[in-house]
Amino acid sequence: MHESFAIIGCGKVGVMMGKHLAEAGYRPAGFFSRRASAAGHAARIAGAADACFDNPWDAALQADVVLITTPDHVIEEMCRTIAENNGFRERSVVLHCSGALPSTILSSARSCGAFIGSMHPLQSFAADYPGNPFHQIMMAVEGDEAAVELAQAIAVSLAARPFIIPTEGKVFYHAAAVAASNYLVTLMDLSFRLMALSGVPASDAFAVLKPLIQGTLANIETIGIPDALTGPIARGDIGTVEKHLTAIRQVSSELADRYARLGIDTISIALAKGTLSQEAARQLLELFEYKPSQKKP
Numbered sequence: 657m658h659e660s661f662a663i664i665g666c667g668k669v670g671v672m673m674g675k676h677l678a679e680a681g682y683r684p685a686g687f688f689s690r691r692a693s694a695a696g697h698a699a700r701i702a703g704a705a706d707a708c709f710d711n712p713w714d715a716a717l718q719a720d721v722v723l724i725t726t727p728d729h730v731i732e733e734m735c736r737t738i739a740e741n742n743g744f745r746e747r748s749v750v751l752h753c754s755g756a757l758p759s760t761i762l763s764s765a766r767s768c769g770a771f772i773g774s775m776h777p778l779q780s781f782a783a784d785y786p787g788n789p790f791h792q793i794m795m796a797v798e799g800d801e802a803a804v805e806l807a808q809a810i811a812v813s814l815a816a817r818p819f820i821i822p823t824e825g826k827v828f829y830h831a832a833a834v835a836a837s838n839y840l841v842t843l844m845d846l847s848f849r850l851m852a853l854s855g856v857p858a859s860d861a862f863a864v865l866k867p868l869i870q871g872t873l874a875n876i877e878t879i880g881i882p883d884a885l886t887g888p889i890a891r892g893d894i895g896t897v898e899k900h901l902t903a904i905r906q907v908s909s910e911l912a913d914r915y916a917r918l919g920i921d922t923i924s925i926a927l928a929k930g931t932l933s934q935e936a937a938r939q940l941l942e943l944f945e946y947k948p949s950q951k952k953p
């Protein structure tokens with residue numbers, strides 16, 4: 657017999673959680689959102705149209721598991737408001753889904769005898785995803801033992817893959833996710849813009865680069881960093897890097913600066929790989945740090 661659940665904050669994650677928890681056999685018991693229409697929508701999608709409440713504490717009080725899926729900056733205050741109104745059942749589990757924030761922002765729920773935790777789906781959610789957006793994604797969980805146990809079970813029920821992380825590590829974990837996902841977009845934007853300068857049509861850029869990207873990802877998976885690093889910086893091929901920079905600077909100093917910033921970070925990886933000499937590293941750094949206003953030495 658699965659637990660009953662409440663969703664507080666019925667946006668992208670709340671709606672998806674409600675729908676798929678219900679499908680997994682959890683009982684939808686309470687929905688609350690700032691707009692009643694949003695709560696109504698989430699409740700209908702979860703098959704419990706009559707489970708909407710006018711305030712968050714009445715919604716939370718219906719459930720063994722309370723998911724606070726408001727925006728991050730509202731979670732702590734929302735939890736305190738519910739706790740101050742005795743809205744959490746004793747021995748219930750209160751979870752939030754933020755990646756950056758620790759479970760301790762829910763500490764006020766302990767005054768009602770609830771357990772606290774966080775359960776972060778490592779995925780980007782769009783409004784109306786047709787399938788199960790939790791399928792096979794990683795879910796970081798942390799918090800009180802009882803909350804972690806239940807969050808892991810919920811993740812498995814949603815077909816996700818839970819893993820435990822230290823509470824104090826969450827901010828770094830989230831920064832790592834931003835680097836891997838968001839900064840990858842920034843990196844691909846640089847690559848596409850350089851590819852456009854080559855004359856390859858913009859519509860073809862991704863297809864042209866995709867096998868190379870996949871090969872690099874496979875190398876990172878099998879041999880790791882720094883060994884997966886190849887190319888002119890790893891080889892210490894100063895002439896090629898100089899040609900790149902000269903050509904890009906003639907078209908766009910902004911693109912050249914972006915290329916150079918990543919080049920500087922790449923030098924230390926090449927040094928760690930052991931294929932770049934200290935002298936070549938020094939010359940590369942000089943090239944990357946060169947500003948057009950400076951006179952060439």
Ligand SMILES: NC(=O)c1ccc[n+]([C@@H]2O[C@H](COP(=O)([O-])OP(=O)(O)OC[C@H]3O[C@@H](n4cnc5c(N)ncnc54)[C@H](OP(=O)(O)O)[C@@H]3O)[C@@H](O)[C@H]2O)c1
Binds near residue numbers: 694695730755
């Ligand atoms: N989106 C993602 O890709 C993603 C991924 C992983 C984790 N998360 C986490 O999941 C949580 C929810 O994110 P989300 O993307 O689903 O946000 P969202 O789409 O903005 O939904 C949050 C909902 O909370 C409601 N809300 C805002 N202020 C409220 C208040 N004071 N009281 C009650 N309800 C309030 C809003 O409902 P109304 O419409 O009623 O105003 C809004 O629809 C966050 O902790 C976020 O970090 C998000």
